[in-house]
Amino acid sequence: MSKHKSDEIILVLTFLLLVSNLCWLMSPKRVKECNTTNSSKKNVQIFLLAGQSNMSGRGGISRKIVRGNVTDIWDGFVPQECKPNRKIIRFNADQKWEEAHEPLNYGMDCFERCGVGPGMAFANEVLKRDSNFGVIGLVPCARGGTGLYRWIRGSYAYDDLIKRAKFALKDGGTIRGLLWYHGEGDTRTINGSSSYKAKFEKFVHDLRIDLNSPNLPILLAVLPYPKKPFEGPYIEVVRAAQLGINISNVIKFDAEGLEIGSDGIHLTTPAQVQLGHMYANAFLSLKNFTSSTFSFYKFFPSNIFS
Ligand SMILES: *[C@@H]1O[C@H](CO)[C@@H](O)[C@H](O)[C@H]1NC(C)=O
Ligand SMILES: *[C@@H]1O[C@H](CO)[C@@H](O)[C@H](O)[C@H]1NC(C)=O
Ligand SMILES: *[C@@H]1O[C@H](CO)[C@@H](O)[C@H](O)[C@H]1NC(C)=O
Ligand SMILES: *[C@@H]1O[C@H](CO)[C@@H](O)[C@H](O)[C@H]1NC(C)=O
Ligand SMILES: *[C@@H]1O[C@H](CO)[C@@H](O)[C@H](O)[C@H]1NC(C)=O
Ligand SMILES: *[C@@H]1O[C@H](CO)[C@@H](O)[C@H](O)[C@H]1NC(C)=O
Ligand SMILES: *[C@@H]1O[C@H](CO)[C@@H](O)[C@H](O)[C@H]1NC(C)=O
Numbered sequence: 001m002s003k004h005k006s007d008e009i010i011l012v013l014t015f016l017l018l019v020s021n022l023c024w025l026m027s028p029k030r031v032k033e034c035n036t037t038n039s040s041k042k043n044v045q046i047f048l049l050a051g052q053s054n055m056s057g058r059g060g061i062s063r064k065i066v067r068g069n070v071t072d073i074w075d076g077f078v079p080q081e082c083k084p085n086r087k088i089i090r091f092n093a094d095q096k097w098e099e100a101h102e103p104l105n106y107g108m109d110c111f112e113r114c115g116v117g118p119g120m121a122f123a124n125e126v127l128k129r130d131s132n133f134g135v136i137g138l139v140p141c142a143r144g145g146t147g148l149y150r151w152i153r154g155s156y157a158y159d160d161l162i163k164r165a166k167f168a169l170k171d172g173g174t175i176r177g178l179l180w181y182h183g184e185g186d187t188r189t190i191n192g193s194s195s196y197k198a199k200f201e202k203f204v205h206d207l208r209i210d211l212n213s214p215n216l217p218i219l220l221a222v223l224p225y226p227k228k229p230f231e232g233p234y235i236e237v238v239r240a241a242q243l244g245i246n247i248s249n250v251i252k253f254d255a256e257g258l259e260i261g262s263d264g265i266h267l268t269t270p271a272q273v274q275l276g277h278m279y280a281n282a283f284l285s286l287k288n289f290t291s292s293t294f295s296f297y298k299f300f301p302s303n304i305f306s
Contacts (some may be wrong), residue, residue, distance in 0.1 A: 047123070049141060057119070059115045083153060200242070227233075255275060
């Protein structure tokens, strides 16, 4: 490279650095415009969200007839608990961080059919209970209709999860946990249900290896019973498998009792808020959940992100 060229590059880099620094140091109102600086991502507290359609989010979806076609459409209602927050970002389908808002899974496994899931309620609740938690980065990876065999190394749902998790880390941050809501697909077959425990153990084992995070907290919602007329003949087998998981840092809670919507198979918006809070409780129950030894926020005015 010629001297002239490298001087030019240095000049440009210096200029960029100066501009980005200025942005940071100016009024907090400007933070949003400067949000593409790398420093805002260095200390992101990352959560992966995986499982089936309830994790993807179908809260507020109903069946409508649009110009003669039967279509599932979201009502657009976002409860207070799920509202955007400057401290919550999401990793979108184009592998970029952006301001998080419902529907969180948009572009991943749904478009019009995307509704409210547990992610935003989870993140808002964690921030409400620990205002020093930092910026939460949500990485939605759920896939509606997937049996657990799709979440095994080599299958697309699993491989995408790993790929997205690694991409999400490229500018820094720490993966703090995985939120898991899954199992309905496997309540329909003897095979799926009877192998659930072994497959889930393999999933956790491989996930922790592939993410180089041997103690990665996994928040496991035990699947509630289906509501009639929907049938999951092997629901007891799947529930028993999930309840029987005994792996360190896999935190289980029973999601039984959450309200199911008119379609009979998906959680309503209020139920998704409750579910999000269950995940927050599970996460905060980890005694040492604040493991950050270095906090970038300490070096900036505390109001910069509030
Ligand atoms: C209705 O559905 C059919 C078949 O999927 C599609 O070809 C058509 O474009 C749809 N009509 C409208 C108005 O969306
Ligand atoms: C980042 O800034 C862009 C442009 O101002 C804005 O559209 C986007 O929502 C912002 N994202 C976050 C996370 O604040
Ligand atoms: C920001 O991060 C990207 C990806 O890690 C890197 O290529 C780029 O040089 C970084 N920019 C600055 C200003 O540090
Ligand atoms: C169940 O598993 C057996 C053996 O792996 C396989 O041959 C069979 O096709 C499976 N059945 C279903 C319904 O998946
Ligand atoms: C809590 O600390 C213990 C011991 O250092 C460690 O094994 C465990 O993984 C930690 N839990 C979390 C969630 O970081
Ligand atoms: C969604 O969650 C409900 C629990 O309230 C469960 O009964 C249902 O089977 C789940 N649906 C899917 C598609 O996983
Ligand atoms: C879970 O496993 C640990 C050891 O790995 C054992 O001490 C404990 O009793 C087990 N708990 C249950 C409920 O099986």
